[in-house]
Each structure stands twice: as structure tokens, then as C-alpha cells.
Amino acid sequence: MLISVYVPLAVTAVLTVLAPRVARRLAPRPAAWALACIALVTTVGWAGSLALLAFTGIAQIPQVAAEGRWSVPALQAEDPVYLTVAVISALFLVAGAVGLFLAAVRQARHLLWARRECARMPGDSELAVVDDDTPQAFALPGAPGRIVVSSGMLRCLGDEEREALLAHERAHLRGRHHVFQTLWRLAAALNPLLRPLADAGGFALERWADEEAAARVGSRRVVARAVGRAALASSFRASSPPALAVTGGAVPQRVRALLAPPPPRRTFPIAGGALLLTLCCAGLVNAASDSDKMLDDAQRAQCAASITHTRTPRPEGFGHEPDVCCEHRMRAERAEHLA
Numbered sequence: 001m002l003i004s005v006y007v008p009l010a011v012t013a014v015l016t017v018l019a020p021r022v023a024r025r026l027a028p029r030p031a032a033w034a035l036a037c038i039a040l041v042t043t044v045g046w047a048g049s050l051a052l053l054a055f056t057g058i059a060q061i062p063q064v065a066a067e068g069r070w071s072v073p074a075l076q077a078e079d080p081v082y083l084t085v086a087v088i089s090a091l092f093l094v095a096g097a098v099g100l101f102l103a104a105v106r107q108a109r110h111l112l113w114a115r116r117e118c119a120r121m122p123g124d125s126e127l128a129v130v131d132d133d134t135p136q137a138f139a140l141p142g143a144p145g146r147i148v149v150s151s152g153m154l155r156c157l158g159d160e161e162r163e164a165l166l167a168h169e170r171a172h173l174r175g176r177h178h179v180f181q182t183l184w185r186l187a188a189a190l191n192p193l194l195r196p197l198a199d200a201g202g203f204a205l206e207r208w209a210d211e212e213a214a215a216r217v218g219s220r221r222v223v224a225r226a227v228g229r230a231a232l233a234s235s236f237r238a239s240s241p242p243a244l245a246v247t248g249g250a251v252p253q254r255v256r257a258l259l260a261p262p263p264p265r266r267t268f269p270i271a272g273g274a275l276l277l278t279l280c281c282a283g284l285v286n287a288a289s290d291s292d293k294m295l296d297d298a299q300r301a302q303c304a305a306s307i308t309h310t311r312t313p314r315p316e317g318f319g320h321e322p323d324v325c326c327e328h329r330m331r332a333e334r335a336e337h338l339a
Contacts (some may be wrong), residue, residue, distance in 0.1 A: 003285035004282075004284075004286040004287040004293075005049050005052050005053060005283070005284075006049065006120070007045075007046075007112060007279060007282075007283025007284070007287075008042070008045025008046060008048065008049045008280045008283050008284050009046065009049050009050075009279065010289055011042065011045065011206065011276050011277070011280040011283070012042040012045060012046050012191065012193060012194075013193065013196070014276065015040075015042060015273065015276060016193045016196060016197060019034075019035060019038050019197055019200065019273065020110040020196045020197055020199065020200035022204035022273075023035055023200045023201075023203075023204055024196070024200065024203070024204075024253075025076075025263070025266070025269075026209070026263065026265075026266055026269060026270075027211075027262075027263045027264070027265050027266075027336075028204045028205075028207035028211055028263070028266070029175075029208050029211070030270060031190075031204040031207075031208075032177075032180055032201060032204040032208055032312055033204055034233070034269075034270055034273055035180075035182055035184070035197055035200060035201040035204060036180050036184070036201070037123070037273075037277065038197060038273060039183055039194055039198070040183065040186075040187070040200070040275065041186050041195060041277045041280055041281065042187075042191070042194065042280060043058055043186075043187040043191055043194070045280040045281065045283070045284050046096075046190070046191045046280035047093065047190060047191075048090040048091055048095065049089075049094040049283075049284060049287065049289070050094060050096075051089075051192035052287050052288065053085055053089035054076075054079060054086050054087075054089040054090035054093060054293055055085055055086075055291070056081045056086065056294075057081040057082065057086020057089070057292060058082065058083075058086050058090070059075060059295070060075055060076060060081070060086075060203040061083075065298075067259040068084045068295070068299070069299055069302055069303070070298035070299040070301075070302050071298045071299075071301040071302040071305065072298075073301075073302035074176075074226050074296075074297060075294065076300070089256050096189070096190040096191060097190070099190060099192075100186060100189045100190040102189065102320040103185055103188075103189030103306075104186060104189075105236070107182050107185060107186065110200065111141065111178075111182075114140045114141050114142055114145075115142045115143070117140050117146075117148075118140050118142035118144075118145065118146045119142075121140075121146050121148060123323075126144065126145075126146060126147055126164065126170070126173075127146075127149065128146050128147065128148050128254040129149055129150070130148060130149070130150050130151070130173070131150075131151050131153060132150040132151060132152055133150070133151070133152040133236050134150055134152050134230075134234075135150060135152045135153040135156050135230065135234045136149075136150045136152070136153055136234055137149045137153045137170040137230060138152070138168060138169065138175050138244055138276060139172040139177075139244040140243070140244075141173065142177070142185060144173070145173040147166060147169040147170060147173070147177070149165070149166070149169075153165075153230065153232075153233065156229055156230070156233040157226060157229055158225075160217065160219070160220060161225055161229060161230075162226075163213075163216075163222075164213050164216075164217050164219075164223045164225075164226040164227075165213075165226050165230060166224050167211045167212065167217055168210060168212075168213040168222075168223070168226070169244070170210070170226075171209035171212035171213060171216075172205070172209050173207065173244075174212075175212075175322045176207075177205045177208070177209070177211070177244055178244060178260075180201060180205060181201070181202065181205070181244075182198065183196035184201045184202075185198060187329045197324055201253075203253075205244075206283040207254060207257060207270060208255055208256070209305040210223055210227065210258055211262065212260075213226075214258060214291050218323060219264075220258045220259065221258070221259065223258050224254075224255045224258035224259050226253060227254055227255055227258065228251065228255050233335045234283070239303075263274050274325040274336050333337040
């Protein structure tokens with residue numbers, strides 16, 4: 001456990017540095033899915049490793065060991081974890097849990113706001129045109145979602161560019177991109193190291209919608225013009241646009257990507273990321289297994305020590321009775337705990 005428990009933390013650090021850079025070179029749809037998988041797996045690995053480190057260190061406190069009925073010397077002999085490391089891990093875990101709760105509340109409020117906005121928009125079709133001179137266009141997730149476009153934005157674009165804009169926003173709704181964003185934001189709230197990955201994920205979603213719009217209208221250049229003109233028209237707005245908007249992401253990079261040939265599909269980076277995620281899961285499982293075995297051995301040692309002090313001499317052939325007694329006692333305690 002002394003090594004395997006740190007494997008998920010190391011994998012998280014490596015992917016935090018490499019994944020955002022590699023994702024920009026991949027096709028946007030597989031890049032978004034890859035970043036979502038990375039965020040989910042590394043978040044579980046990060047929280048699991050911190051929990052194991054915190055518990056293994058805190059378990060060496062005599063008062064805690066007395067409650068758990070395990071031997072502190074046996075625990076320290078198998079896998080020593082300094083109390084400082086345990087306390088730091090516990091603090092990171094608590095801070096991450098608080099951040100996760102607050103982020104979940106914010107996301108829930110945002111989704112409720114989006115549903116209310118969908119209901120109050122004029123008309124009952126997918127497209128809602130609002131009479132507003134401010135150029136804006138965005139997708140509101142809901143059941144179903146709505147595409148909101150202002151009259152000011154429509155006046156800034158030609159017919160083909162309007163079609164590209166609507167195809168872009170429709171791709172956001174069809175791909176349920178708000179689910180990806182929610183996952184990345186929650187993961188970054190629990191583990192701040194994942195914030196660059198969340199930013200890269202937002203860019204991948206915009207590129208995903210751009211590519212689908214280009215396939216829909218049949219011209220990458222038209223979509224590039226629509227993205228550029230929409231961003232230029234809305235650049236002087238005082239308020240920031242909603243997350244799922246054609247003006248989101250790094251617009252110059254998106255325009256350059258649309259003016260270039262479609263990105264090729266690369267399997268090697270995906271395979272490398274999958275290998276690292278497998279290593280992360282294996283390290284966490286191995287650390288959890290070692291931790292469980294370590295506690296069993298520590299409980300068995302404590303039970304054997306207590307029986308050694310209280311038992312009476314036994315005839316030859318009963319030398320293993322303390323171990324049997326310990327097993328029965330621990331099973332009874334576990335059954336009582338589960339009950």
C-alpha cells in the first residue's frame with residue numbers, strides 16, 4: 001500500500017499536465033469523451049487515495065486503535081503513514097468535499113434557472129427569437145432544451161451563417177454538452193488540479209459543435225465566418241454569455257481549426273490515456289486491498305495479545321486457539337457492525 005496508494009495521485013498529476021495539451025490535437029468528440037473519463041476516474045482515485053492515507057494514519061492514534069481493537073505496533077510495522085501526511089490528506093479531503101457540495105448547489109441552481117428560462121421563452125418550438133438589439137445566441141439545456149437567438153444577432157449574420165449558428169447550438173443540445181460541463185466542474189471542485197482539464201473540456205465542446213455544424217451546412221468556411229462574426233458582434237456586451245454559446249471558447253483557435261482540414265482520428269493518445277487510467281484504478285484497488293488486510297492483521301495481533309495475557313495453559317495441540325478465537329470475535333464484531 002505504501003506505493004500503490006500514491007499511484008492515483010501521480011496519475012492525476014500527469015494527466016492534468018498532458019491531457020489538455022493532447023486533447024486540442026484530437027478530434028473534438030473523442031477528446032471530450034476522453035476528458036470526461038479522465039475527470040471521473042482520476043477524481044475517484046484522488047478521493048480514494050486521500051481517504052486511505054487519512055484513515056491509515058489516523059488509525060495509529062491510540063484512542064482510535066482502542067475503538068477499532070487493533071494493534072498500533074502491528075499497524076506501524078506493516079505500513080507506516082506519518083500523522084502529518086494523514087492530517088494533510090484529511091484536510092484536502094474535507095476541503096474538496098466542501099467545494100464539491102458548493103459546486104453541486106451552483107450547478108443545480110443553474111439547471112433550474114435554465115429550465116425556467118426555457119419555459120418563459122416565447123413560442124413552443126426549439127428556436128426562440130427574442131427582440132433584443134444585443135447580439136447573443138446560446139443553448140438552454142432542459143426537457144427539451146431551447147435555442148435562444150436575439151434579433152440583433154440575426155441581423156449580424158447572413159442566411160448561411162444563421163444556419164451554421166443554429167446547427168452549432170443544436171449540436172450542444174443533441175450532444176447534451178451541459179452534462180459534460182457539470183462533470184468537469186464538479187471534478188474540479190473536488191480536485192483543483194483538474195481545473196485546466198475542465199477548461200480544455202469546454203474548448204472541446206465548442207469544437208465538437210463547430211464540426212457538427214460544418215457537417216450539417218457542408219462548408220467549414222461558412223461556420224468559421226459565423227463563429228467569427230458572432231464573436232465580434234457580441235464582444236462589446238457587458239455581461240458574459242452562457243456556457244453553451246457559439247461565442248464561447250478560444251474563438252481565434254476555433255476559426256483556424258475550421259479553416260484547416262478536419263482533424264484526423266488518433267488512437268495512440270487515447271490508448272495511452274486508457275493505460276494510465278487503468279493504472280490509476282489498479283493502484284487504488286491494490287491499496288484498498290492492502291489496507292483491509294493490514295487492519296485484519298492488526299486486529300488479529302491485538303486479539304492474540306489480549307488472549308495471551310488472560311488464557312490458562314492448554315494441552316498440546318491447542319496452540320492455534322487464539323487465532324481461531326480472534327477470527328470468531330472479528331466476524332462477530334463485523335456482523336454486529338453491519339446489523
